[in-house]
Amino acid sequence: MQLQQLAYFVAVAETRHFTQAAEAVRVAQPSLSKQIRALETELGAPLFSRARGNVTLTAAGEALLPLARRILADAETARREVAELAGLRRGRVRLGATPSLCAGLLADVLARYHGDYPGVELRVEEGGSRDLVRDLARGQLDLALIILPLQSSDPALVTEEILRENLVVASVSDRARRSHMRIDELRGRPMVMFRRGYDVREATLAACRQAGFEPRFAVEGGEMDAVLRFVEAGLGIAVVPSMVLDNRPRLIGTPLVPGLRRTVALAHRKDVEPTRAAQAFRATLLTFLTDAARDGTLPAGIEALATSRIPSA
Structure with a gap:
């Protein structure tokens, strides 16, 4: 098994097209196909299904793809x-x-x-x-x-x-500043919520559920900058890491009780x-x-x- 063969395999897997893959790796298409066949022979299993002109990964190809990407990434790291x-x-x-x-x-x-x-x-x-x-x-x-x-x-x-950082409730700065806010005070308040996959989203949901309620979303699915802008626009409040409020004069951060930290x-x-x-x-x-x-x-x-x-x- 050669690194070049793995690179050709990944290119075909990503483009799902032999000609486009050959162009991406700057090699003639027959040469690329030959190397793919040699790799399949060595592994003892077909990596692609070529039925009716559609190129799809076989089960063996699906298993090889993440490993091939990792091997190629490690080889590049070794070179550097x-x-x-x-x-x-x-x-x-x-x-x-x-x-x-x-x-x-x-x-x-x-x-x-x-x-x-x-x-x-x-x-x-x-x-x-x-x-x-x-x-x-x-x-x-x-x-x-x-x-x-x-x-x-x-x-x-x-x-x-x-490092350890506090999570705070971000709101527009024209509201009266408070020393703290209890978790259950978020009940029923319109909230701006991050997209799925954000750690702050999971921490917020867990804290609200532990307090016995589901938060009410005014807007859901934003990235960090979008969430802060939505709060500035008055769409709702949001639980955010305290550091992101630096240089955001229109927002204030109110600590939560009990505190949320990560x-x-x-x-x-x-x-x-x-x-x-x-x-x-x-x-x-x-x-x-x-x-x-x-x-x-x-x-x-x-x-x-x-x-x-x-x-x-």
Whole structure:
């Protein structure tokens, strides 16, 4: 089994068309077909069904696809790691992060890292923890900032708790500011709710149900920026991470009683050692949190958990 064959297989699986796949990988279509047949012969099973001109994956193809993607991603990571060791002063960090972190402190961390390592390519994937964990398992990310705890069905990951953040009720700032709000006071209030897959959505639903009621949605299905804009427009209130209200003067955040908090961790696959570029990012992140905690510049509602550690690249 060759990496080239796996790359051809993935291309056909994604396009469901042999000619288009050949164009995507820049090879003649007969050569691609020949390599696919050789791969099927070696594996002892057909990977595609070609009935009536429609190309679909067989059961064997469905089983191979996630493994092939992961193998190809790991091979690319290996190439880049060797290039770093060869002293080429380049590399890549593929980082996943939740929307609240992308809208909050992550930009400052990335700016510091880019200043220290300008030759390293940075790729950021924004999404909910479930999506980020899946992408880590597939080898599509090197590191991810996710919400704990992990589910029992999640792949084996190494997690490092780095901060804890409060969830607050966001509302328009012309309302009277309150010191706190009880969970049961959300009963019957119109709420702006995140799309499925957001960790904040699940935390909000769980807290409301524990208090004995189902929340009433005025709007449902938004991303972070959309939810905040809908609240600003007066469509309802929303439970959000406190850090996202920085630079949102039209919104106020009211703490909940009992408090809702969540823990953010830096995660990577257990079976793959992070590249030197990824290790350097970890060191930069921990140093940034340590400095911000010392200087009192962390966003409101954030507690750094990594300030006692000595970062090491």
